[in-house]
Amino acid sequence: MEHINIYSGKKAISRIVTSDSIKGLGACLEPFRSIFAVIDKNIPVNVQLMEILKAKNVRIKYIVPSEEDKTLETVMNICSWLLENGADRDTMILAVGGGITTDMAGFAACIYKRGVRFGYVPTTLLSQVDAAIGGKTGVNFEKYKNILGIIRQPAFTYICSQLLESLPKRDFLSGAAELLKTFMIEDNGNYQKAADLFFDIQSEFHLEVMMYGKDEKTQWRELLKKHRKTLTGLIAAAASIKAGVVSRDQFEKGERRKLNLGHTFAHAIETLAQRENQRGLCAQNESSTLPAEEQHFPSGVTHGEAVAMGLVLAARLADRYYRNDRNETTALESKISNDFWDCDIPCYCPYSIEEMAETMKKDKKAEGGKVHFVLPKSIGEVETVELTVEEVCRLMK
Ligand SMILES: NC(=O)c1ccc[n+]([C@@H]2O[C@H](COP(=O)([O-])OP(=O)(O)OC[C@H]3O[C@@H](n4cnc5c(N)ncnc54)[C@H](O)[C@@H]3O)[C@@H](O)[C@H]2O)c1
Helix, strand or coil, X not given: CEEEEEEECCEEEEEEEEECCCCCHHHHHCCCCEEEEEEECCCCXXXXXXXXXXXXXXXXXXXXXCCCCCCHHHHHHHHHHHHHCCCCCCEEEEEEECHXXXXXXXXXXXXXXXXXXXXXXXXXXXXXXXXXXXXXXXXEECCEEEEEEEECCCCEEEEEHHHHHHCCHXXXXXXXXXXXXXXXXXXXXXXXXXXXXXXXXXXXXXXXXXXCCCCHHHHXXXXXXXXXXXXXXXXXXXXXXXXXXXXXXXXXXXXXXXXXXXXXXXXXXXXXXXXXXXXHHHHHHCCCCCCHHHCCCCCCCCHHHHHXXXXXXXXHHHXXXXXXXXXXXXXXXXXXXXXXXXXXXXXXXXXXXXXXXXXXXXXXXXXXXXXXXXXXXXXXXXXXXXXXXHHHHHHHC
């Protein structure tokens, strides 16, 4: 078990505990008298977790997370439930789930009775290394992702790698992309260690499923269990990097921006994919079909997949910006795209830079016509530069 703190000045304001077992959660809940939990309904029942919650008389509300329902309305539903059940100012809200659940329950905790304490048990790899650390809470509004929200630190984040074993492969790999992103920012040898681990898991999975015909779900679960210890170490290393950055720049005035590596491109990709998807749905309603070649992502794109694509594009932009390297595929770009392919993380972006340009201009991180682009100089070293979208288009052509 490892303890990591997030600081404001010299004061520890949030504690992160990493472990390969759920047992230690009881100690985190100990100081709280009245606990209300918001739990992702898709998580298989974990007997140990339920016993810990029962021992503390925790009241539970289940939600089914989706980006469409990551709204103020769902947050209001959580607040109504708290009110109906007599939650007072001394209440602690516990969120158990992926990034959607922690973002929404955290936001509800920030506004309920002008703010009550909250804690997280993240259950996806993405939320364990990213969403549940750093205090960003919020919901989608109109067409914009996470545009309404508050930055406030949870009392604790209890990260248990055991909970990941029920995670579908695609969701796991989505988090793997964020983990690799973190080590592209600060390495200490962890980038290669993580890439090697995901490659091993992937190769063993293919061997057992393709060659020996084993059941995919069972095999995936067993492999995550087998590699639990290495994974726990890497998650703790990534959590520690993010905690360090957040301690130095909680409100994203400077250094914290570097955590957005790959994200300006990723948000544009997610927006374009969502638009295509909506056009597909409209076409279906009109009982005509959208031509297959127009649908780049018929089964959608996960945040981590978009981040992987964004990282490859950021590497290309960096090579062109720093070295004026105009080769079709540049050195850093080919290293990371090979690593992503080896781990079975899709990283080829089907959209042109012109298609992404309009969306990038509207990114909530754009300021005064310029966008903060985080450029990877090498694995473990990044720099934030301000560029106009036009400059980026010129460099990327
Ligand atoms: N607050 C932040 O700093 C921050 C950072 C990054 C991302 N985010 C947000 O996080 C969200 C994405 O997070 P996510 O990828 O965790 O998505 P998610 O919460 O939708 O979880 C992904 C899927 O996995 C399921 N699931 C969760 N845990 C499971 C488990 N242990 N076993 C089986 N299934 C499980 C969920 O029900 C869901 O279907 C986005 O809304 C994004 O905006 C927030």
